[in-house]
Amino acid sequence: MATNRVTSQDVADRAGVSRTTVSLVLNNVPGVQISEATRLRVLQAARELNYVPDAAAQALASRQSQIIGLILIRTPDQIASDVFLTQTLDGLIKSVHSVGMRLLIDIIEPENQETTYLQMIRAKRIDGIIISGPRFDDGALNVLRENNFPTVLLGQLPGSGFYSVDVDNCAAAYTAVTHLIGLGHKRIACITNAPPIYTAAVDRLNGYRQAIETAGLSHDPALVRFGEFDSESGYHQMNSLLNNGLGFSAAFVASDLVAYGAIAAIRERGFRIPEDIALVGMDDLPVSRFVNPPLTTIRLPAIELALQAAEILLRLLQGEQPEQRQVILDTSLVVRGSCGAKQPEPAPFQER
Amino acid sequence: MATNRVTSQDVADRAGVSRTTVSLVLNNVPGVQISEATRLRVLQAARELNYVPDAAAQALASRQSQIIGLILIRTPDQIASDVFLTQTLDGLIKSVHSVGMRLLIDIIEPENQETTYLQMIRAKRIDGIIISGPRFDDGALNVLRENNFPTVLLGQLPGSGFYSVDVDNCAAAYTAVTHLIGLGHKRIACITNAPPIYTAAVDRLNGYRQAIETAGLSHDPALVRFGEFDSESGYHQMNSLLNNGLGFSAAFVASDLVAYGAIAAIRERGFRIPEDIALVGMDDLPVSRFVNPPLTTIRLPAIELALQAAEILLRLLQGEQPEQRQVILDTSLVVRGSCGAKQPEPAPFQER
DNA sequence: TTACATTACTAACGCGCGTTAGTAACGCGT
DNA sequence: ACGCGTTACTAACGCGCGTTAGTAATGTAA
Numbered sequence: 001m002a003t004n005r006v007t008s009q010d011v012a013d014r015a016g017v018s019r020t021t022v023s024l025v026l027n028n029v030p031g032v033q034i035s036e037a038t039r040l041r042v043l044q045a046a047r048e049l050n051y052v053p054d055a056a057a058q059a060l061a062s063r064q065s066q067i068i069g070l071i072l073i074r075t076p077d078q079i080a081s082d083v084f085l086t087q088t089l090d091g092l093i094k095s096v097h098s099v100g101m102r103l104l105i106d107i108i109e110p111e112n113q114e115t116t117y118l119q120m121i122r123a124k125r126i127d128g129i130i131i132s133g134p135r136f137d138d139g140a141l142n143v144l145r146e147n148n149f150p151t152v153l154l155g156q157l158p159g160s161g162f163y164s165v166d167v168d169n170c171a172a173a174y175t176a177v178t179h180l181i182g183l184g185h186k187r188i189a190c191i192t193n194a195p196p197i198y199t200a201a202v203d204r205l206n207g208y209r210q211a212i213e214t215a216g217l218s219h220d221p222a223l224v225r226f227g228e229f230d231s232e233s234g235y236h237q238m239n240s241l242l243n244n245g246l247g248f249s250a251a252f253v254a255s256d257l258v259a260y261g262a263i264a265a266i267r268e269r270g271f272r273i274p275e276d277i278a279l280v281g282m283d284d285l286p287v288s289r290f291v292n293p294p295l296t297t298i299r300l301p302a303i304e305l306a307l308q309a310a311e312i313l314l315r316l317l318q319g320e321q322p323e324q325r326q327v328i329l330d331t332s333l334v335v336r337g338s339c340g341a342k343q344p345e346p347a348p349f350q351e352r
Numbered sequence: 353m354a355t356n357r358v359t360s361q362d363v364a365d366r367a368g369v370s371r372t373t374v375s376l377v378l379n380n381v382p383g384v385q386i387s388e389a390t391r392l393r394v395l396q397a398a399r400e401l402n403y404v405p406d407a408a409a410q411a412l413a414s415r416q417s418q419i420i421g422l423i424l425i426r427t428p429d430q431i432a433s434d435v436f437l438t439q440t441l442d443g444l445i446k447s448v449h450s451v452g453m454r455l456l457i458d459i460i461e462p463e464n465q466e467t468t469y470l471q472m473i474r475a476k477r478i479d480g481i482i483i484s485g486p487r488f489d490d491g492a493l494n495v496l497r498e499n500n501f502p503t504v505l506l507g508q509l510p511g512s513g514f515y516s517v518d519v520d521n522c523a524a525a526y527t528a529v530t531h532l533i534g535l536g537h538k539r540i541a542c543i544t545n546a547p548p549i550y551t552a553a554v555d556r557l558n559g560y561r562q563a564i565e566t567a568g569l570s571h572d573p574a575l576v577r578f579g580e581f582d583s584e585s586g587y588h589q590m591n592s593l594l595n596n597g598l599g600f601s602a603a604f605v606a607s608d609l610v611a612y613g614a615i616a617a618i619r620e621r622g623f624r625i626p627e628d629i630a631l632v633g634m635d636d637l638p639v640s641r642f643v644n645p646p647l648t649t650i651r652l653p654a655i656e657l658a659l660q661a662a663e664i665l666l667r668l669l670q671g672e673q674p675e676q677r678q679v680i681l682d683t684s685l686v687v688r689g690s691c692g693a694k695q696p697e698p699a700p701f702q703e704r
Numbered sequence: 705t706t707a708c709a710t711t712a713c714t715a716a717c718g719c720g721c722g723t724t725a726g727t728a729a730c731g732c733g734t
Numbered sequence: 735a736c737g738c739g740t741t742a743c744t745a746a747c748g749c750g751c752g753t754t755a756g757t758a759a760t761g762t763a764a
Contacts, residue, residue, distance in 0.1 A: 006474075007750060018714045023752060033711055052474035056417060057750035059408035060719050067456070079442050086434050093459050102477070104419070105457050107445050122358075122404035125454070231642065260642040285639075290583065290612040292644025359720060370744045375722060385741055409720035412749050 006049045015045035022046070026053070059124070066101045068092070068313065069126035071117070073108050073133040078229045083257065083285045084302045088132065088154065091306025099314055101127070110135060121149055128313045130154060134162075135197060150316040152309045156199060156326060163316070165309040165327045169200050172298045172331040173207025174214075176280045177252050179296075179333055181215045183340055185250035185278060188212065189223040191237045191262060193255030193282065196226060204254040204282065223248055227258035234261025242269055250278040250339075256285040256297055263291060263338075274340030284334055293337030301329050358401045367397035374398070378405070411476070420448050420665065421478035422457045423469070425485040430581045435609065435637045436654045440484065440506065443658025451666055453479070462487060473501055480665045482506060486514075487549055502668040504661045508551060508678060515668070517661040517679045521552050524650045524683040525559025526566075528632045529604050531648075531685055533567045535692055537602035537630060540564065541575040543589045543614060545607030545634065548578060556606040556634065575600055579610035586613025594621055602630040602691075608637040608649055615643060615690075626692030636686055645689030653681050 008026075012019040017038055024032050025042040045051075059065045070092060072079060079085070089103075096103050104126055108116050117140040120126050128150035134141065134157050141160065144151045153164035180188050190208045194201040205224065212219045223246055225237035234253060241248070242265065253259035259281035266277055273279055273293055281288060284299035308327050315322050335341050360378075364371040369390055376384050377394040397403075411417045422444060426434070441455075448455050456478055460468050469492035472478050480502035486493065486509050493512065496503045505516035532540050542560045546553040557576065564571045575598055577589035586605060593600070594617065605611035611633035618629055625631055625645055633640060636651035660679050667674050687693050 005750095009750080019751085020714055020716095020753080021712090024713090027752080029753090033713085035712065038712080050470070050474070052471050054412070054750050055475040055477040056408050056411035057719090058752080060406070060412050060721085061750075061752040063719075063752095065408060079438055082438050083435075085441070086437050089437070089457065090459070093457070102472075103457055105441065105445070105455055107442070118402075119404050120454075122402070123407040125407040231638070257639075260639060264642060286583070286609075287612060287637075287639045287643070290616060291639070291642050357720095361720080371721085372723080372744055372746095373742090376743090379722080381723090385743080387742065390742080406720050409749090410722080412719090412751085413721040413723080415722095415749075 006051045008051070008053065010049055011042065011045045011051050014049060015041040017042060063124065064127050065125055067104050067126050068096050068101055068310075069120055069129045070103055070105045071108055071129060071131045072106070073110060073131065073135060073138065075109055079107055083283070084300075087302035088306045091303040092130065092310050095307055095310030095314065110137070116140075118143060121147065128152075128317050130309050130313060133198075134160075134164075136199070137197065150313060152313045152316070154305060154309050158199070161325070163312050163322070163325050165305050165312065165329070166200075167300050167305070167331050168328050169203035170207040170210070172282065172300075173204040173252065173254060174211045175207075175331070175333050176282060176298050177208050177211035178215070179335075179341070180250045180252065180278060180280055180339060181211060181217070183250070183278065186217060187220070187223065187246070187248040187250075188217075189225070189241050189246065189248040189251040191225045191227045191234060191241075191251065191253045191258055193227055193258055194229055201226070201254070208252055208254075220246075222246055227253070227255060229255070229257065231257055231261035231264070234258035234263075235265045236261070238262035238265035242266070242271075248277070250274075250280075252280050252282075254282045256281040256283040256288045256295060259288075259295060259297075260291060263295075273338050278340045279338040281338070289336065296336045296339035296341070297334050299332050299334050301331070304329055358403045360403070360405065362401055363394065363397045363403050366401060367393040369394060415476065416479050417477055418453045419456050419478050420444070420453055420662075421472055421481045422455055423481060423483045424457070424459045425462060425483065425487060425490065426459065427461055435635070436652075439654035440658045443655040444482065444662050447659055447662030447666065462489070468492075470495060473499065480504075480669050482661050482665060485550070486512075486516075488551070489549065502665060504665045504668070506657060506661050510551065513677070515664050515674070515677050517657050517664065517681070518552075519652050519657070519683050520680050521555035522559040522562070524634065524652075525556040525604065525606060526563045527559075527683070527685050528634060528650050529560050529563035530567070531687075531693070532602045532604065532630060532632055532691060533563060533569070535602075535630065538569060539572070539575065539598075539600040539602075540569075541577070541593050541598065541600040541603040543577045543579045543586060543593075543603065543605045543610055545579055545610055546581055553578070553606070560604055560606075572598075574598055579605070579607060581607070581609065583609055583613035583616070586610035586615075587617045588613070590614035590617035594618070594623075600629070602626075602632075604632050604634075606634045608633040608635040608640045608647060611640075611647060611649075612643060615647075625690055630692045631690040633690070641688065648688045648691035648693070649686050651684050651686050653683070656681055 008019050008022045012022045021038065022042050025034055025039050026046060093103050130152050132154040134153045134155050136157065151162055153162050156164040156166040177188060190205065192201045192205050196202050209219055225240060227233045227237055251262065253262050259279060263273060266273055271277055281295045281297035284297045288295040288297050312322055360371050360374045364374045373390065374394050377386055377391050378398060445455050482504050484506040486505045486507050488509065503514055505514050508516040508518040529540060542557065544553045544557050548554050561571055577592060579585040579589055605614050611631060615625060618625055623629055633647045633649040636649045640647040640649050664674055
């Protein structure tokens with residue numbers, strides 16, 4: 001490395017002031033009187049020396065690391081196919097940058113959670129934490145709460161009292177299934193996005209049930225299967241449904257990724273979509289426009305979720321206590337070919 | 353926060369030793385004699401107090417932050433559709449965890465690079481850096497080199513002298529195009545994955561050219577278009593090709609994502625794939641099995657790339673100087689329906 | 705002239721840790 | 735008794751910064 005580790009003392013020397021003054025000027029400490037002349041001298045000296053304060057020293061003295069932790073709770077399989085992650089990162093990093101902070105990312109497998117959380121917090125490595133994919137069985141969350149550590153959940157844990165940002169999974173599923181009902185379907189199968197330990201999966205399943213019951217149809221538990229995040233699970237669960245001769249004309253698959261597998265299973269049997277089985281997915285992955293047939297689905301505001309989560313967390317870090325603990329964002333139905341509706345979305349792109 | 357900030361002094365008090373001893377024991381400093389009895393007392397005291405060393409203090413004293421920086425050089429558009437990112441993260445985080453380090457992630461837009469790099473380095477916030485998507489016009493790279501900062505590129509900058517991990521894009525494209533030639537195609541179009549400022553795009557284009565020339569076919573520059581990472585660019589560029597009546601029977605699209613758009617354009621015209629136009633993509637995104645027709649493509653070892661990059665960087669941090677500066681990993685052709693070959697991959701899943 | 709506020713700074717402490725130099729106790733040979 | 739090496743520690747400095755308490759200089763009212 002270079003010989004020149006520039007410290008605030010160097011800046012002070014060059015500006016002909018004390019190190020304290022340098023600190024006061026550069027940090028714009030309020031309620032302190034510094035003459036305009038010296039202020040400018042300090043700023044110029046800092047610029048000329050390319051001074052960048054040492055992060056560790058700042059953190060040690062100020063007790064703030066200026067780092068936000070993003071914790072992903074998932075298994076390695078899930079992360080590799082996590083299509084939202086990129087958008088989440090995009091949103092979070094932008095927000096965090098706007099206040100000069102950085103993002104530390106960590107994947108935690110559902111087992112050894114507690115220690116990892118605690119280490120990061122006890123070590124004061126992060127000032128706040130955003131947890132994506134929180135689960136009920138996460139004991140470490142209690143520690144966060146007890147220590148009153150600034151925390152925001154991406155996803156939700158009803159009754160946990162944490163700040164959280166999420167979509168209304170139940171309402172979204174309700175919309176999707178109601179759409180199918182509106183198209184005349186009476187027996188509608190459901191494959192969830194994930195096992196029922198995940199709140200999102202339970203909520204989506206509830207939305208499915210409510211839509212069916214509200215429409216006065218009968219709910220047949222035999223038509224329900226649990227997916228596991230990936231396409232393969234969709235393939236297997238759809239096969240399971242088809243094998244049992246359950247006589248359904250439509251299916252709500254609560255994850256586009258899972259739906260891709262379901263599509264493969266359906267076509268493998270020689271059934272047509274939507275003529276034999278109509279399909280509605282959920283998530284609106286970018287590729288869903290390109291599968292065959294284009295997938296009717298529910299769009300989630302992925303980036304917006306991240307932005308909101310970041311905003312709440314940044315407020316918490318400033319000592320505010322936002323009123324609203326649970327932010328719920330809207331979803332929207334995107335009608336394409338797989339559901340058999342008359343008015344599908346126009347061609348994927350317009351010529352420019 | 354809690355009242356109890358546990359410091360090494362607390363541990364020392366409880367174990368009845370000096371703070372120095374605590375530090376020596378916990379860090380397992382070699383060449384220091386500590387009796388087994390006190391060593392155990394210290395360890396137990398630390399455990400009982402739930403002692404976790406303060407990251408900032410450690411960093412300040414040891415001059416090491418134990419944090420690796422992952423820098424993504426891309427525009428917001430690109431990141432949202434970056435399908436490799438998740439796998440890259442998976443690999444990196446695992447490697448980094450295995451030595452007790454963490455991962456700081458940052459997105460840098462191709463403009464304001466220099467300052468961002470420098471800040472992170474000057475602030476000593478990170479011990480080493482992995483740069484994904486390096487570009488020739490990146491001036492900040494010079495600073496990294498001049499300061500001899502531990503750096504590994506994901507992707508490559510030939511002649512830059514940096515450590516780098518990448519696939520042989522040229523050879524991969526060569527394989528893809530040769531496959532099409534082997535199926536009898538004489539006029540083969542090409543849509544790149546990205547603008548030619550990106551080395552990967554240039555390399556893939558070169559592989560395409562070499563395959564054509566090696567086969568004794570004539571290379572027609574009019575058949576080449578430049579994609580821009582996303583499906584939309586594939587849609588537009590394929591339309592451009594089709595509009596010009598260039599009479600090609602196959603196309604190599606150097607990115608699956610771009611290929612999805614190309615597929616949409618082709619089908620919109622009523623052409624069939626592969627009968628009218630055969631297609632080979634590149635990247636083997638998880639979803640490429642599910643588009644219609646399933647996309648023949650080149651598979652990249654995404655996680656392996658990340659693991660190798662991390663390994664090299666960790667070695668650099670230990671003061672080693674690995675011989676091999678450029679690691680090149682193998683790719684493989686995955687034959688599916690879009691190219692028209694006789695022996696496509698079997699059904700996407702086997703029943704278990 | 706004195707008393708007191710205001711302005712514009714600075715000396716010095718502490719954040720929690722790694723690390724170097726040094727010390728005390730002990731054994732061993734002469 | 736003395737010197738000397740080994741073992742098992744510890745005192746104290748420094749990492750680079752934020753921040754508090756304090757000071758000197760100047761102005762302002764009584």
